Each structure stands twice: as structure tokens, then as C-alpha cells.
Amino acid sequence: MVEARILLILSVMLIFAVVGYLISKKLRQPATIFMILLGIILGGSVLGLVHYDSTLAVIAQIGSIILMFVAGLNSNIKEIFSRKNFLVALFGAILPLIGGFIVSRAFGYPLYESIFVGATLTATCLGITTALLKELGKIKTETAKIMIGAAVIDDIISLTILSMVLSVPSNTTAFNVAFNILLVIVFVVLMVLFGEGLLTKILDYFNDKVIKHSPKLTFVLGLSMVFLFSYLSYVLGLAPITGAFLVGVSLARSRAVNILMAGSEYFEIIFTSIFFITIGIIVEVKAFYTLFWFIIALTIVAILTKLLGSGVSSYKLGLKPKDALIVGVGMVPRGEVAFIIALNGLLLGVISTEIYSAIVFMSFLTTIITLILLKMLYEKSSSGSDDEHVEFIDLKIKR
Amino acid sequence: MVEARILLILSVMLIFAVVGYLISKKLRQPATIFMILLGIILGGSVLGLVHYDSTLAVIAQIGSIILMFVAGLNSNIKEIFSRKNFLVALFGAILPLIGGFIVSRAFGYPLYESIFVGATLTATCLGITTALLKELGKIKTETAKIMIGAAVIDDIISLTILSMVLSVPSNTTAFNVAFNILLVIVFVVLMVLFGEGLLTKILDYFNDKVIKHSPKLTFVLGLSMVFLFSYLSYVLGLAPITGAFLVGVSLARSRAVNILMAGSEYFEIIFTSIFFITIGIIVEVKAFYTLFWFIIALTIVAILTKLLGSGVSSYKLGLKPKDALIVGVGMVPRGEVAFIIALNGLLLGVISTEIYSAIVFMSFLTTIITLILLKMLYEKSSSGSDDEHVEFIDLKIKR
Numbered sequence: 195m196v197e198a199r200i201l202l203i204l205s206v207m208l209i210f211a212v213v214g215y216l217i218s219k220k221l222r223q224p225a226t227i228f229m230i231l232l233g234i235i236l237g238g239s240v241l242g243l244v245h246y247d248s249t250l251a252v253i254a255q256i257g258s259i260i261l262m263f264v265a266g267l268n269s270n271i272k273e274i275f276s277r278k279n280f281l282v283a284l285f286g287a288i289l290p291l292i293g294g295f296i297v298s299r300a301f302g303y304p305l306y307e308s309i310f311v312g313a314t315l316t317a318t319c320l321g322i323t324t325a326l327l328k329e330l331g332k333i334k335t336e337t338a339k340i341m342i343g344a345a346v347i348d349d350i351i352s353l354t355i356l357s358m359v360l361s362v363p364s365n366t367t368a369f370n371v372a373f374n375i376l377l378v379i380v381f382v383v384l385m386v387l388f389g390e391g392l393l394t395k396i397l398d399y400f401n402d403k404v405i406k407h408s409p410k411l412t413f414v415l416g417l418s419m420v421f422l423f424s425y426l427s428y429v430l431g432l433a434p435i436t437g438a439f440l441v442g443v444s445l446a447r448s449r450a451v452n453i454l455m456a457g458s459e460y461f462e463i464i465f466t467s468i469f470f471i472t473i474g475i476i477v478e479v480k481a482f483y484t485l486f487w488f489i490i491a492l493t494i495v496a497i498l499t500k501l502l503g504s505g506v507s508s509y510k511l512g513l514k515p516k517d518a519l520i521v522g523v524g525m526v527p528r529g530e531v532a533f534i535i536a537l538n539g540l541l542l543g544v545i546s547t548e549i550y551s552a553i554v555f556m557s558f559l560t561t562i563i564t565l566i567l568l569k570m571l572y573e574k575s576s577s578g579s580d581d582e583h584v585e586f587i588d589l590k591i592k593r
Numbered sequence: 594m595v596e597a598r599i600l601l602i603l604s605v606m607l608i609f610a611v612v613g614y615l616i617s618k619k620l621r622q623p624a625t626i627f628m629i630l631l632g633i634i635l636g637g638s639v640l641g642l643v644h645y646d647s648t649l650a651v652i653a654q655i656g657s658i659i660l661m662f663v664a665g666l667n668s669n670i671k672e673i674f675s676r677k678n679f680l681v682a683l684f685g686a687i688l689p690l691i692g693g694f695i696v697s698r699a700f701g702y703p704l705y706e707s708i709f710v711g712a713t714l715t716a717t718c719l720g721i722t723t724a725l726l727k728e729l730g731k732i733k734t735e736t737a738k739i740m741i742g743a744a745v746i747d748d749i750i751s752l753t754i755l756s757m758v759l760s761v762p763s764n765t766t767a768f769n770v771a772f773n774i775l776l777v778i779v780f781v782v783l784m785v786l787f788g789e790g791l792l793t794k795i796l797d798y799f800n801d802k803v804i805k806h807s808p809k810l811t812f813v814l815g816l817s818m819v820f821l822f823s824y825l826s827y828v829l830g831l832a833p834i835t836g837a838f839l840v841g842v843s844l845a846r847s848r849a850v851n852i853l854m855a856g857s858e859y860f861e862i863i864f865t866s867i868f869f870i871t872i873g874i875i876v877e878v879k880a881f882y883t884l885f886w887f888i889i890a891l892t893i894v895a896i897l898t899k900l901l902g903s904g905v906s907s908y909k910l911g912l913k914p915k916d917a918l919i920v921g922v923g924m925v926p927r928g929e930v931a932f933i934i935a936l937n938g939l940l941l942g943v944i945s946t947e948i949y950s951a952i953v954f955m956s957f958l959t960t961i962i963t964l965i966l967l968k969m970l971y972e973k974s975s976s977g978s979d980d981e982h983v984e985f986i987d988l989k990i991k992r
Contacts, residue, residue, distance in 0.1 A: 200651055201658075201824040201833060208817035215810055216803065249651055252599055259600075404615065410862045411614055417863065418607035425600040434600060460856045461863075463809045464816065 203244050204468075210236065211467035226319075226470055226529060227561060230554065233474020246476050250468075251541070255434070257469030258534050262435040263420045264458050266442015267451060269346050278511050279343030286344060286504030286525050287351040290315035293499040294492065301488050307549065310539040313359050314553050315496050316352035318504075319529020320345035323564065327524075330572050337517045340508060341524045349531055353439065354378055356535050357432035360542070381430055382440065385423075389444030393419055401450040412450050413457035419445075435534055473533045473554060476540070481551035489552045493559040500525045516571070523568050527561045602643050603867075609635060610866035625718075625869055625928060626960060629953065632873015645875050649867075650940070656868030657933050658837040662819045663857050665841015666850060668745050677910050678742030685743060685903030685924050686750040689714035692898040693891065700887050706948060709938040712758055713952050714895050715751035717903075718928020719744035722963065726923075729971050736916045739907060740923045748930055752838065753777055755934050756831035759941070776829055781839065784822075788843030792818055800849040811849050812856035818844075834933055872932045872953060875939070880950035888951045892958040899924045919970050926960045 210232045218225035236244045244250075294312035303311070323341060327333045357378045397419070401412045420441050427437030445454060482489065505522020509515060536553045539545035609631045617624035635643045643649075693711035702710070722740055726732045756777045796818070800811045819840050826836030844853060881888065904921020908914060935952045938944035 198824060198827040198833065201820045201827065205817050205820035205824060208813050208820065212799075212804075212810055212814050212817065215807070215813075219807075249648070252648055400611075405611075408614070408618075410858060411611055413859065414607050414614075414862060414866065415611050418604050418611065421600045421604035421607065425597060425604060428597040428600065434597060457859045459809065460812065460859050463813060464860075467813065 200249055203250070206236070206243065207468050207471050208464070210471060211463075214467070214471075223565070224561065227558065229467060229470035230474040230477075230558075233471035234477045234479060235474075236471065237475035237477065239477065239479035244475055246472065250472055250475075253465065254469045254472040254537070257465035257467075257472075258435050258530070258537075259420060259424050259438040260458060260461050261466050261469065261530060262439040262534075263442040264455070264462050265346075265349070266439040266444075267446050267455060267458070269443050269446055273339070274343045274346045276343060278508075279340060280347055281511060282340060282504050282508050282521065282525075283344040283347035283351060285502075285507040286318070286500050287316040287348045287355070289499040289503035290496060291355065293495040297488075297491050297495045301491070303549070307539075307545050309359055310535070310545050311492070311549065311553065313352060313355050314532040314535045314539075315492075315499065315528060315556075316355055317349050317528065317531035317535075318345040318500070318525045319527045319531065319557070319561070320349075323524045323527060323568070330569075332572060337513070337520050337524075340513075341521055344504060344521075344525065348525075349439070350382065352531055352535065353433055353436045354382060356538060357427075357436055360433060360538065377430055378432055381427070381432060382436070385437075385440040385444060389440055390447060393441060393444045394448040397445060398449050401448075401453070409450075409453040410457070412453050416445060416450070416454045417457070433534070433538060470533075473537070476537075476547065477551045477554050478547050479551075481548045482555055485548055485552045489555045489559070492552060492556045493563075496528060496556055496560050497526050497563065520568070520571050523564060523571060526567075527564045528557045529561065532557055599648055602649070605635070605642065606867050606870050607863070609870055610862075613866070613870075622964070623960065626957065628866060628869035629873040629876075629957075632870035633876045633878060634873075635870065636874035636876065638876065638878035643874055645871065649871055649874075652864065653868045653871040653936070654833070656864035656866075656871075657834050657929070657936075658819065658823050659857060659860050660865050660868065660929060661834040661838040662841040663854070663861050664745075664748070665838040665843075666845050666854060666857070668842050668845055672738070673742045673745045675742060677907075678739060679746055680910060681739060681743040681903050681907050681920065681924075682746035682750060684901075684906040685717070685899050686715040686747045686754070688898040688902035689895060690754065692894040696887075696890050696894045700890070702948070706938075706944050708758055709934070709944050710891070710948065710952065712751060712754050713931040713934045713938075714891075714898065714927060714955075715754055716748050716927065716930035716934075717744040717899070717924045718926045718930065718956070718960070719748075722923045722926060722967070729968075731971060736912070736919050736923075739912075740920055743903060743920075743924065747924075748838070749781065749835075751930055751934065752832055752835040753781060755937060756826075756835055759832060759937060777831055780826070780829055780831060781835070784836075784839040784843060788839055789846060792840060792843040793847040796844060797848050800847075800852070808849075808852040809856070811852050815844060815849070815853045816856075832933070832937060869932075872936070875936075875946065875949060876953050877946050877950045880947045881954055884947055884951045888954045888958070891951060891955045892962075895927060895955055895959050896925050896962065915970070919967070922963060922966045922970060925963045925966075927956045928960070931956055 211229060214228040214232050215225050218228045235241055238245060291312040294315040295308045298308035298311040299305075318341075320342060323345070324333070327338050327341075332338055358375050397412065397416060400415055405411045405415070420438050423437035423441045424434035425437070427440075428434045445451060448454070501519075501522040504525040505518050508521045509518035513521065532553060536545065536550050540547065540550045610628060613627040613631050614624050617627045634640055637644060690711040693714035694707045697707035697710040698704075717740075719741060722744070723732070726734075726737050726740075731737055757774050796811065796815060799814055804810045804814070819837050822836035822840045823833035824836070826839075827833045844850060847853070900918075900921040903924040904917050907920045908917035912920065931952060935944065935949045939946065939949045
């Protein structure tokens with residue numbers, strides 16, 4: 195047949211995904227980390243069993259689209275878009291962008307590559323923090339709500355930054371850059387304002403009046419919207435995932451949201467497992483030695499800029515010092531959005547495989563450090579936890 | 594991004610899938626037909642919006658694998674593999690194989706292409722007959738059970754024939770051909786005898802003892818088995834779908850079968866929709882004119898050989914003349930397996946796009962004629978039907 199090897203690759207990846215989840219459950223750590231580690235083992239640097247190619251690229255891209263769609267579905271516009279959350283997110287995105295840019299320039303990397311590295315530091319990976327908050331029984335606190343809201347907003351901010359960054363190389367004049375930035379803002383604002391009214395109305399109308407009793411068909415319709423807006427996003431010069439995320443946010447209050455979630459969760463586990471393993475496959479292990487000091491510097495900047503940007507701003511907005519510190523630490527981990535931005539840069543040829551690998555290592559380090567620090571901060575008041583607390587898909591942005 | 598166009602294609606295909614299902618529901622006809630028709634409209638012959646490429650080939654292949662896996666899951670070994678069903682299936686497969694071969698040779702086609710055409714006539718497309726039997730309220734009759742059992746067996750027979758046919762070109766000596774046929778038989782027999790014991794034991798052990806409370810993970814494990822055995826099948830010179838079907842049959846009595854079905858149904862609707870639309874995309878409409886008399890001759894042979902092979906043999910096995918006639922007519926439709934075999938031939942370069950298109954048209958004609966004849970045969974005793982009777986996925990081989 196056409197490409198029978200893909201069947202073997204899919205089979206091996208899915209077995210590795212099962213292994214990754216089981217280890218993560220046993221050790222009570224986020225599954226993402228183990229998937230990426232297994233990907234590194236599978237990839238060229240270690241076993242060399244699977245190599246990155248165009249078919250894997252398509253599957254990983256669909257994985258990131260479904261990931262962001264589900265993240266959007268799990269967002270609640272009203273709870274998220276408060277002034278406080280917006281400010282915590284904004285400062286927690288701008289400072290890392292500047293910090294990442296400066297440290298990359300200091301290490302001698304080109305201008306455009308440095309902007310990309312800065313962009314990868316902007317978004318918090320909420321999954322890891324959420325999983326830990328759940329484990330510690332702190333998920334319903336005011337502090338948790340600020341972290342979750344701010345993390346969703348900084349996702350949007352960083353996707354917007356990515357879209358702006360992506361549109362730079364093809365359009366060199368200042369007018370074009372400004373026009374592209376305007377386009378991005380208009381698209382995002384239009385989707386936030388009218389997306390819900392339009393898409394939800396269409397989906398609910400079909401679900402209630404036309405389709406009836408065929409939830410799977412409603413799911414197919416929803417998924418066709420996701421792919422359509424991902425493509426529109428791309429045509430406008432944005433990242434496809436921005437469109438997917440905005441469709442998710444738009445459909446979050448549809449009456450058919452449970453149908454969309456039920457269908458998506460199976461796609462999510464398959465495609466995102468493949469996505470994270472693919473992230474690992476591309477990593478060059480030797481980058482950890484060759485770029486050791488850059489990785490350390492980048493990680494320190496990643497931690498300090500979130501502590502300052504999100505921690506201090508939430509203190510200024512009225513939180514108690516310890517709660518503000520918790521917010522600052524909780525916002526430190528970088529994850530899926532950083533990978534997506536790094537992958538975009540890699541595919542565009544703007545960042546090298548080495549820098550890409552450095553970003554993946556930075557993500558590991560921030561995650562592990564957050565796990566330790568946040569446990570220490572909560573230590574005194576934490577209650578016992580059981581097996582069920584480590585979430586299965588722990589990357590979801592929970593409502 | 595890598596291949597942003599695929600996002601547009603996926604989006605258009607899924608919208609067309611929704612339209613296809615809605616039309617089929619409205620007209621109470623099998624959805625497959627409308628999906629293929631929409632594919633023809635989308636494809637090069639009419640609108641030219643979507644062209645067949647390697648990415649679409651991978652998606653369509655995964656679609657056919659999931660289709661056959663679900664068909665396997667829905668099979669009950671004991672009810673199916675009776676002597677009566679086997680004989681009805683065997684004669685109903687051999688006669689069309691010979692008939693298809695002769696008519697192709699008579700029209701001047703090469704030896705190997707003619708064997709392929711014969712192979713496409715061997716398998717009954719159960720979906721259409723099942724949907725109709727359900728609609729008429731006849732699904733639980735003895736006649737229906739024979740048709741369903743025999744159709745499952747002739748699927749296996751025709752997949753075995755396909756595997757043999759596929760292994761011919763690379764091995765020209767008689768010894769090699771014989772060895773390949775032996776390999777096919779050994780693999781199928783081993784899977785039927787030990788597949789259930791082995792695969793079900795592994796899956797159930799993981800589901801009960803290791804995974805626990807994570808049905809989605811069990812689904813991932815099951816799917817990894819499907820891809821692994823599809824690949825093994827391919828390595829042995831068989832069609833990947835044979836392995837997928839046998840894994841389905843093996844896991845049909847697993848305690849986790851409901852988990853596998855729940856997960857598969859979402860994949861099935863997405864991937865098989867794309868599969869059937871892709872079938873249509875490849876069709877050359879002009880083949881209907883250029884090969885008109887061949888299509889008519891092939892359709893007549895397709896009908897007569899099933900009437901004789903399955904109808905007469907079930908009469909000889911003790912059925913009443915009218916019931917035997919119903920079995921004969923019910924076995925006439927050709928569908929998914931014919932498409933899969935034709936697609937394999939096309940990809941191997943053994944059959945031309947014209948012949949491929951002729952096989953798709955033959956499938957349409959046999960389906961429509963069966964719908965008319967079977968309704969007439971059941972006419973007097975048929976009861977009214979409601980909306981729910983037309984099955985959503987009507988290609989499943991029901992338990």
C-alpha cells in the first residue's frame with residue numbers, strides 16, 4: 195500500500211503513548227513530560243526508529259489543532275476575560291517576550307530568531323499547574339481562578355504574537371507589518387465578539403432542527419468548522435491553531451458542547467499523544483551539552499520574568515504577598531504553546547533544531563521547578579491525594 | 594505551515610459528509626452512495642476542487658482499516674462460522690470471481706487486470722442489505738442471519754483472494770505463489786484460532802489490572818494493536834485491512850469491547866466519510882460512457898453469479914425457494930470491499946482509473962437494483978418504517 199510504514203509508526207507511537215501515561219500515573223507527574231521523553235528516545239538522537247516527515251507533520255499539526263480546539267471548548271469567556279486576569283496575563287507575557295529576546299541576543303543569535311525565542315516564553319502551560327492544583331485540592335481558590343484565567347489570556351496573547359511574528363518575513367515594509375498586526379487584532383476581536391453568536395447558532399440549529407438524534411453528525415459539523423477556521427486563520431497570515439482555539443471558545447456555550455467534547459476526547463488522546471511524541475522526536479539530545487549555558491540562562495529568565503510579570507502585577511492588584519507568589523510560581527511552566535511556536539519557527543526555517551531543542555529542555559526545567567516550588571508553597575496546608583487526582587489528559591484548560 | 598491546504602480539504606470533506614448523511618436520511622437510502630456521489634462532484638471530473646494525493650491516500654487507508662476493524666468487532670465468530678454460511682459464502686465468492694474474470698477477458702483486458710476485476714466481485718457489501726432488512730423489520734429472521742454470516746465470510750474470502758492476488762506480481766515462480774497462498778491461510782487460521790485468546794487476554798489484563806478507570810487508554814492500546822497487525826499483514830504480503838479485520842474479530846468478545854466501539858465510532862465516522870468521498874474523487878465520470886457496455890456486462894455478471902452462487906446453494910442447503918431467492922438477491926450489492934480491492938489495484942498500477950471507475954459504477958447499479966428487488970420480494974409482508982430505521986453508519990456488519 196501507499197505508505198505501509200506509517201502503520202508501524204502509528205502502532206509504536208500509540209504503544210509508547212500508553213506507556214507514557216502509565217508511567218506518569220505511577221509517578222504522579224504530568225503525562226506530557228513522559229511522552230516527550232519517549233519521543234526523544236524514539237527519535238534520531240537515541241534509537242532512531244522514527245524520523246520526522248511530512249505525514250507525521252500533518253498528524254502533529256492536526257494534533258495541535260484539536261488540542262487548542264478542546265482548550266477553547268473548556269474556556270468560559272466571562273470568567274476568563276476579567277480586567278485583573280488580563281493585566282496579570284499581559285505583564286506575564288510581555289516581560290518573558292522581552293527577556294527571552296534579550297538573552298538570545300546576548301548569546302549572539304540573529305534578530306528574528308531571538309524574537310521567536312522570546313515568543314516561546316510568553317505562554318504559561320496551564321496543564322501542569324492545573325494538575326498540581328487538583329492534586330493539592332486547591333483548584334477552586336481565588337488564586338487558582340486568576341492563574342487559569344490569566345493562562346488562557348496569555349495563550350491568546352502569545353498566539354497573537356506568533357501570528358505577528360509569522361507575518362514578518364514575507365512583508366518587510368512597516369506598513370505591511372502594521373497591516374498584518376491590525377488584521378490579526380480584527381480577526382481575534384471579530385471571533386470573540388461574533389464567533390459565539392454565529393457558530394453556536396449554526397451548530398445548535400443543525401443539532402436541534404436538521405440533524406436530530408445523530409450526535410456524531412453534529413460532531414462532524416463542529417470539526418468541519420474547526421478545520422475551516424484553522425485554514426482561514428492561515429490564509430490571513432495567522433497560525434491555524436489560533437482559528438481552532440477561537441472556534442472552541444465560540445462553541446463553548448453551544449447546547450451541543452457535550453457532544454463536541456465526547457467526540458474530541460478520543461481524537462485528542464490519539465492526536466495529541468502523537469503530537470507530544472513528535473515534539474520529542476525532533477529534539478537533538480546533544481543540544482543539551484552544546485547549548486547548556488543558553489538553556490540555563492533561558493530557564494532562569496523564563497522563571498524570573500513570570501514571577502515579576504504575573505506575581506508582582508497580581509500583588510499590585512490586591513493579592514496577599516503569599517498568594518501573589520503562588521500566582522507567580524504557578525505561571526512559570528511553559529508547554530504546548532511554546533512547542534507549537536517553536537515548531538512553527540523550525541518549519542519556517544527561522545530557528546535551528548538546536549534552539550528548538552533548547553526550548554524543549556527549558557520547558558522541562560520550568561515544569562519540574564514549578565512542581566517543586568508550588569508543592570513547597572502549599573506544603574503546610576496540603577491534604578492527602580489519591581490516584582484519581584493526576585488527570586488523564588492534564589493539558590486541558592479546565593473551565 | 595506544512596500543508597495548510599489539507600485543512601481546507603478536510604473541512605470541505607466533512608461538510609460534504611454531513612450533507613451526504615442528511616440526504617441519505619431524507620431519502621432513506623444508504624449514506625455510502627451519496628458520499629461517493631459527492632466525492633465524484635468534488636473530484637477532477639466535475640468541480641476539480643480536491644485531487645487525490647499521498648496525504649489523502651494515508652487518510653483513506655486509515656479509514657478502510659478502521660472500517661474493517663469495526664466490522665470485525667461487530668462479528669460473532671460462533672454465529673458466523675457455520676457450515677451453511679460458509680458454503681453460501683464460498684459459492685457466492687467463487688462464481689463472481691470466475692464470472693468477473695471471464696467478462697473482463699471477453700472485453701480484451703489483460704490477464705492480471707481481469708483477475709483483479711473478478712476479485713472485486715467476490716464480496717457482498719452487507720451494509721446496504723442490513724440497512725434495508727432493518728428498515729423492513731426483517732433483521733432477526735433466519736434468512737437475514739444466513740445473509741449476514743455469509744457476507745462476513747465472503748469478506749474474509751475476498752480479502753484472502755486479494756492478498757493472494759497482491760502477492761503474485763513480485764513472485765513469479767509457482768513455488769512462491771503457492772508459498773504465499775499458504776502464508777495467507779496460515780496467518781488467517783492462526784488469527785482466528787489464537788487471536789482471540791492472545792489479544793483479548795492482553796487487552797483485558799491491561800484494562801482490568803494496569804490501566805484501570807482510563808477507558809481512553811484502553812482504546813489507545815486497542816488501536817495500537819490494529820495498526821500493528823495491519824502492518825504485520827502487509828509485511829506478510831496481505832492487505833493491511835485483513836489484519837485490522839482479524840484484530841476486530843479477535844477482540845469482539847473482550848470485556849472492553851464497548852470501550853473500543855465507543856472510541857472507534859468517532860474515528861469511523863470521520864475517516865470512513867473521507868474514505869468514501871475519496872473513492873468518489875478518483876472516479877472518472879467519462880468512464881461511464883467509454884466503458885458503458887463493459888459496466889452493463891459486469892453488473893449483469895455480478896447479479897447473476899451471486900444469485901446462482903449464494904441463492905442456489907442456500908436452496909440446496911434446505912431453504913424454501915422464496916427465502917433462497919431473498920438470500921441470492923440480498924447478497925448482490927458490492928461495496929466497501931470492492932472499493933478497497935479496486936483501490937489496491939489502482940495504487941499497484943494493475944488496473945486503470947477507467948476500470949476502477951467502472952467498478953464503482955457497477956457497485957452503484959448492484960446496490961440500486963438490490964434495493965428495488967428486495968423491497969419487491971418483501972413487499973406483501975413489510976411493515977411501516979420510521980425515521981430511525983435508516984442506520985447512521987449503515988455499513989457496519991451487525992452482530
